[in-house]
Amino acid sequence: MTENNIEKIIQEAVELREKGKLIPEILSLFPKHIKVLEEIFGIIEILSSEKERIKPPKELLMKIISRIPSSENVTEIEVNRSLDKRESKGRPSFFRFERFARLNFMRKQAILLAGLLVVALVILAGIYLQPPETSVSQGPSTGGQEPGTEEGNKDVSGTSPAPTGAVVDVSSLVNVETELDGELEGITTDVSDMEAFESDTSLNNLDESLGGF
Amino acid sequence: MSREYFPAENGIKRLMQLAKEGDTEAFGRIYEIYFLPVFRYIYFRVQDRVEAEDLTQNVFLKIFNSIENFRVQDKSPLAYFFTVARNTVIDYWRKKKNIAESDNTKRIVNMPDSQKDPKKLLEEREKEETVLEAIKHLTEDQQEVIVLKFIQGFSNKEISKILGKTEDAIRQIQCRSLRVLREHLNNFKNI
Numbered sequence A: 001m002t003e004n005n006i007e008k009i010i011q012e013a014v015e016l017r018e019k020g021k022l023i024p025e026i027l028s029l030f031p032k033h034i035k036v037l038e039e040i041f042g043i044i045e046i047l048s049s050e051k052e053r054i055k056p057p058k059e060l061l062m063k064i065i066s067r068i069p070s071s072e073n074v075t076e077i078e079v080n081r082s083l084d085k086r087e088s089k090g091r092p093s094f095f096r097f098e099r100f101a102r103l104n105f106m107r108k109q110a111i112l113l114a115g116l117l118v119v120a121l122v123i124l125a126g127i128y129l130q131p132p133e134t135s136v137s138q139g140p141s142t143g144g145q146e147p148g149t150e151e152g153n154k155d156v157s158g159t160s161p162a163p164t165g166a167v168v169d170v171s172s173l174v175n176v177e178t179e180l181d182g183e184l185e186g187i188t189t190d191v192s193d194m195e196a197f198e199s200d201t202s203l204n205n206l207d208e209s210l211g212g213f
Numbered sequence B: 001m002s003r004e005y006f007p008a009e010n011g012i013k014r015l016m017q018l019a020k021e022g023d024t025e026a027f028g029r030i031y032e033i034y035f036l037p038v039f040r041y042i043y044f045r046v047q048d049r050v051e052a053e054d055l056t057q058n059v060f061l062k063i064f065n066s067i068e069n070f071r072v073q074d075k076s077p078l079a080y081f082f083t084v085a086r087n088t089v090i091d092y093w094r095k096k097k098n099i100a101e102s103d104n105t106k107r108i109v110n111m112p113d114s115q116k117d118p119k120k121l122l123e124e125r126e127k128e129e130t131v132l133e134a135i136k137h138l139t140e141d142q143q144e145v146i147v148l149k150f151i152q153g154f155s156n157k158e159i160s161k162i163l164g165k166t167e168d169a170i171r172q173i174q175c176r177s178l179r180v181l182r183e184h185l186n187n188f189k190n191i
Helices: A003-018 A021-030 A033-053 A058-066 A094-127 A140-143 A174-199 A200-207 B009-020 B024-046 B049-069 B077-098 B119-136 B139-152 B157-164 B165-190
Strands: none
Touching: A003 A021, A003 A033, A003 B165, A021 A033, A021 B009, A021 B077, A033 B139, A033 B165, A058 B024, A058 B049, A058 B077, A058 B157, A094 B077, B009 B024, B009 B077, B024 B049, B024 B077, B024 B139, B049 B077, B077 B139, B077 B157, B119 B165, B157 B165
């Protein structure tokens, strides 16, 4: 058997092993080379087990990291650095407060995004809902509500809320509120005009004068 | 065959980019990811624990000092780390060769392992040392492939990126190395 032949068989066997085939199955595929392949798989097993045996001391990583010169903080938020190594629980302390700074910044971004989302919802609600006469008016006492809270006292006149029962954040929507009030005035003016129009008896006379067309 | 777990390459590239910008946390995370594999690789290449520790430190310092030159888009972080480690080992052997002839009979420093039966431990250790001793008879390329493939558990694709060879070449080297190891072990048994 030439060296090339052996190497080809070894290659095939190793590839089959990598694909997940069991060693007995692989050996059965090469009955003339069982001894060779058994020795090869034995060597591979020893080499693989070396990986678990070789472990560097934990202090080595800390030593390496401690030799890194201090760098600038890339975040904009200043955080007080704790030098108490016991708090680091085996990790360098500057990793922990860097993470804290980043989390804090992300939290503020999340709050801003939530506010913008609520504004968008209110605008959509304003477009699709027909606000009742008294249901949209906002008292000054509601200006202090936190975002996302229920609008339990939105309707100061005691009438029922908007048909969809949409929850609206009032406290942070002063400008939108003003716009909606303006629109409401326009709508109520139109309603008043309609009522006036209907109650105008002079138009009845017009009807008669036109001779029932 | 066990496989070392690495986060996805895109995640590591992102960490490398942050590290380039001076993010110390990213540096620390990168070091945690690559520290053990690099140490193991160097250990098996130099077969001396103390030297392996020193060389590992050197590797990470070199990387820290040269991270600005690392092009995140073009290169694989894994290949980058192991290229630096490989060059560090080559420099080590070159220096050692200049000082004295390399000692082919140098024994590996024993790792502490007190959990097993002493007799069984001795048998296992002898078997391991025989295999590791046989590795010394491989060429440099063969040693690297054997260590990266069977000890580190890297795929042929990853090894090809580290060594700058094709996957076919890696497969051939791998099989040749195993054959040579087997022959040396059989010769050792026959002595």
